[in-house]
Amino acid sequence: MEKVTSLAKRRGFVFQSSEIYGGQNGAWDYGPLGVELKNRIAAAWWKEMTQLHDDIVGLDAAILMHPRTWEASGHVENFTDPLVDCKKCKTRFRADQIPAENLTAKKCPDCGGELTDTRKFNLMFETHIGPAEDSASLIYLRPETAQGIYVNYKNIIQSNRMKIPFGIAQIGKAFRNEIVTKNFIFRTCEFEQMEMQFFVKPGTDEEWFSEWKKRRWAYYEKMGVKMDHLRWHQHGPDELAHYAKDAYDIEYLFPMGWRELEGVHNRSNYDLGRHAEYSGKDLQYIDQENNAERYIPFIIETSAGLTRSLLMVLCDAYDEEQVASDKNSGSSEGTAKGTNGSSGTAGSADDWRTVLRFHPSLAPVTVAVMPLMKKDGLAELAQDIRRELKEDFATDYDQSGAIGRRYRRQDEAGTPFCVTIDYESKDNGTVTLRFRDSMEQVRVNRAELTERLRQEIKNYKRIK
Numbered sequence: 151m152e153k154v155t156s157l158a159k160r161r162g163f164v165f166q167s168s169e170i171y172g173g174q175n176g177a178w179d180y181g182p183l184g185v186e187l188k189n190r191i192a193a194a195w196w197k198e199m200t201q202l203h204d205d206i207v208g209l210d211a212a213i214l215m216h217p218r219t220w221e222a223s224g225h226v227e228n229f230t231d232p233l234v235d236c237k238k239c240k241t242r243f244r245a246d247q248i249p250a251e252n253l254t255a256k257k258c259p260d261c262g263g264e265l266t267d268t269r270k271f272n273l274m275f276e277t278h279i280g281p282a283e284d285s286a287s288l289i290y291l292r293p294e295t296a297q298g299i300y301v302n303y304k305n306i307i308q309s310n311r312m313k314i315p316f317g318i319a320q321i322g323k324a325f326r327n328e329i330v331t332k333n334f335i336f337r338t339c340e341f342e343q344m345e346m347q348f349f350v351k352p353g354t355d356e357e358w359f360s361e362w363k364k365r366r367w368a369y370y371e372k373m374g375v376k377m378d379h380l381r382w383h384q385h386g387p388d389e390l391a392h393y394a395k396d397a398y399d400i401e402y403l404f405p406m407g408w409r410e411l412e413g414v415h416n417r418s419n420y421d422l423g424r425h426a427e428y429s430g431k432d433l434q435y436i437d438q439e440n441n442a443e444r445y446i447p448f449i450i451e452t453s454a455g456l457t458r459s460l461l462m463v464l465c466d467a468y469d470e471e472q473v474a475s476d477k478n479s480g481s482s483e484g485t486a487k488g489t490n491g492s493s494g495t496a497g498s499a500d501d502w503r504t505v506l507r508f509h510p511s512l513a514p515v516t517v518a519v520m521p522l523m524k525k526d527g528l529a530e531l532a533q534d535i536r537r538e539l540k541e542d543f544a545t546d547y548d549q550s551g552a553i554g555r556r557y558r559r560q561d562e563a564g565t566p567f568c569v570t571i572d573y574e575s576k577d578n579g580t581v582t583l584r585f586r587d588s589m590e591q592v593r594v595n596r597a598e599l600t601e602r603l604r605q606e607i608k609n610y611k612r613i614k
């Protein structure tokens with residue numbers, strides 16, 4: 151994890167929040183490459199969930215919701231973690247995350263000091279709305295995006311004439327006062343979720359539940375994630391949330407072990423039933439095609455962390471490899487290095503590369519354009535080609551240093567394609583297209599470049 155963390159910081163994916171003040175625990179800032187990656191992961195999920203499904207629509211609900219929402223949802227009462235403190239070293243632990251024998255003996259797992267009794271700690275952040283800080287002004291930062299969907303379910307049926315089964319998708323911030331935040335951006339107090347709630351007729355819920363499990367698994371396959379790093383974990387009776395009829399997590403093998411990435415839950419009719427009860431509104435669905443049959447729909451939820459997915463994508467893409475010296479010297483990558491005075495001999499630092507093997511549709515930069523030399527009009531030609539590519543792709547331009555080093559810099563940022571402009575480009579209008587994963591290079595006509603890149607993205611298959 152240290153390698154991923156340090157690369158993320160060095161290359162401007164993720165910075166510690168408020169670093170100049172010593173940092174803010176549980177909060178992170180996404181730098182130039184990070185925000186691009188995050189936006190692309192969100193866009194890929196959004197496309198998958200809305201564009202590719204006629205029966206799912208989108209929503210962007212407010213973070214601040216009526217406080218009754220959280221009473222109805224059960225969060226005020228149940229959204230707690232068991233907490234213990236060490237009286238000696240003052241470290242705070244989640245009681246369910248320390249060895250049982252320490253808990254029984256009330257012994258700190260770090261320093262052996264005495265632990266306090268376990269107490270319940272609500273994870274919702276409270277604040278006040280309006281000028282008076284009294285209980286009437288109490289409001290919460292939403293701890294999940296799902297409730298914004300439930301309270302809008304009737305609005306969406308009415309405004310968009312949705313018929314069950316249908317879904318509502320939402321991406322947005324959520325806040326949890328997590329007791330332990332570690333492992334970089336894995337568990338943070340401020341994070342983003344990508345949630346889709348699918349409303350179904352009672353009795354069809356189990357079928358839809360297994361359908362959504364299949365679809366979510368297939369999604370990760372399509373995104374080129376290492377499938378042997380994913381597994382299902384079914385919640386046992388002691389793990390099931392108060393609302394859940396059945397629940398599975400998709401777990402990913404992070405550097406610190408298997409951890410939850412996404413939850414697929416059968417939430418029964420709990421949520422809409424509770425909101426109907428607390429709001430006094432009739433939230434039954436009226437099935438006009440079935441003798442106006444009325445029922446409270448069951449909900450199948452797919453709930454993934456966006457920021458946690460970003461960590462997964464970074465870990466999944468991270469690779470270090472020794473670059474075969476024959477490839478290095480035999481290709482024009484090696485030749486180009488020679489041109490710029492680098493020796494490129496076996497065993498040099500250049501024989502190793504760190505590479506982020508992002509799927510091209512997720513990579514923050516899709517194509518980097520570089521002139522072999524700055525002089526003789528090559529830089530101008532490269533800039534012109536970049537201008538053309540900009541319309542269709544996220545581009546970068548780099549003209550400083552040996553070409554081999556420039557390729558390494560792009561490898562580290564996960565840029566799948568580099569386009570190099572050399573003297574031949576001036577003569578015959580061809581450029582070198584270099585592939586991140588294989589490091590292979592081909593000559594392509596400038597006029598065919600955009601279409602070629604489109605095809606390469608579409609047909610991309612991860613080779614390692």
Ligand code: ATP
Pocket residue numbers: 294326328335336337338339340341342343410411412413453454455456457458459
């Ligand atoms: P955990 O058991 O890890 O606390 P959870 O079961 O409470 O998670 P859910 O409430 O099901 O998580 O949230 C759905 C998804 O939101 C999770 O699968 C995870 O990807 C993401 N998520 C939840 N809490 C956090 C957090 N504190 N930081 C980052 N992502 C989170």
